[in-house]
Amino acid sequence: QKEVEQNSGPLSVPEGAIASLNCTYSDRGSQSFFWYRQYSGKSPELIMSIYSNGDKEDGRFTAQLNKASQYVSLLIRDSQPSDSATYLCAVDTGTASKLTFGTGTRLQVTL
Amino acid sequence: DTEVTQTPKHLVMGMTNKKSLKCEQHMGHRAMYWYKQKAKKPPELMFVYSYEKLSINESVPSRFSPECPNSSLLNLHLHALQPEDSALYLCASSQVLSGGRSGDIQYFGAGTRLSVL
Numbered sequence: 426q427k428e429v430e431q432n433s434g435p436l437s438v439p440e441g442a443i444a445s446l447n448c449t450y451s452d453r454g455s456q457s458f459f460w461y462r463q464y465s466g467k468s469p470e471l472i473m474s475i476y477s478n479g480d481k482e483d484g485r486f487t488a489q490l491n492k493a494s495q496y497v498s499l500l501i502r503d504s505q506p507s508d509s510a511t512y513l514c515a516v517d518t519g520t521a522s523k524l525t526f527g528t529g530t531r532l533q534v535t536l
Numbered sequence: 537d538t539e540v541t542q543t544p545k546h547l548v549m550g551m552t553n554k555k556s557l558k559c560e561q562h563m564g565h566r567a568m569y570w571y572k573q574k575a576k577k578p579p580e581l582m583f584v585y586s587y588e589k590l591s592i593n594e595s596v597p598s599r600f601s602p603e604c605p606n607s608s609l610l611n612l613h614l615h616a617l618q619p620e621d622s623a624l625y626l627c628a629s630s631q632v633l634s635g636g637r638s639g640d641i642q643y644f645g646a647g648t649r650l651s652v653l
Contacts, residue, residue: 457640468626468644469579476637513578517640523592524642526578 428452429516431527439535444501446530448514451495457517458490458497463529464510472512473499504534539563540645542627548651551617557648559610559627567591567633568610569642570602571626579626585610586633617652624649 430449438444446460457476461469473488475481475497481488487500497516501508514527540561549555559568567586571579583602584592590602599621601613610627624647631639 457637459641461644468624468647471641471643474641515642523581523584528578 428525429514429527431512431514431530433528434531435533436530437533437535438504440504440506442504444504444508444532444534446499446501446512446514446532447496448498448516448527449496450514450516450525452516452518453492453495455492455495455516455518458488459515459517459524460486460488460497460499461513461515462508462510463513469513501532504532506534506536508532509534540627540629540643542625542645542648544648545646546649546651548653549614549617550653551619553617554613554615556614557612557625557627557650559612559629559645560608561629561643562608563629563631563643564607565629565631565643566607567630567640568604569628569630570610570612571628571644573624573626573647583612584633591633614650617650619652622650622652 428451459474460472462472463469475488475490485502489498511529511531513529515524517524543558570582573579582596585604588604599616603611626647627645628642630642
């Protein structure tokens with residue numbers, strides 16, 4: 426079983442719509458959860474971090490964490506073509522002191 | 537400022553060459569990381585340094601040799617690489633190693649794209 430799972434996509438949404446990206450993880454001891462955006466050929470860029478159950482909003486982005494169900498999601502409101510990228514979910518268990526990445530979901534925002 | 541600077545941006549080397557990748561941060565972060573990323577794959581952790589000491593080595597071949605001369609600088613020395621080592625090498629840093637608080641956010645440099653011929 427993979428430690429951090431994401432649907433590889435591509436996830437295609439029209440401009441202005443809400444994009445919903447999901448991630449599940451296997452280690453119940455996980456404490457820190459991150460969403461990174463990566464454009465092709467570029468390095469990962471932090472979008473959101475979340476540590477507690479519930480929602481965390483930052484501009485058009487909302488991260489949602491449910492530790493009981495072991496999933497974390499990212500909602501992107503009013504999607505723009507510039508949001509087209511691969512979104513990486515990353516989980517830090519705290520005990521292993523390292524970040525485990527999912528395989529990423531490729532998002533395409535169409536005009 | 538969350539800047540991590542990596543040099544060079546691109547590197548082409550032969551299998552007999554010795555080269556080094558450099559990573560620098562001036563955010564006072566005490567944890568630094570090397571990752572390797574192949575096309576269409578997520579970053580793979582190679583090494584972790586915490587307070588200038590090697591904390592994690594993910595069974596990386598000895599042709600990759602990390603060095604942390606001080607709290608701001610991280611090097612990756614390369615020797616006798618293979619063509620399959622061609623990849624994007626990413627450096628990252630965080631305030632602390634881990635622990636479920638905002639200080640463990642990892643910030644990535646722009647990466648070094650390495651081609652081994």
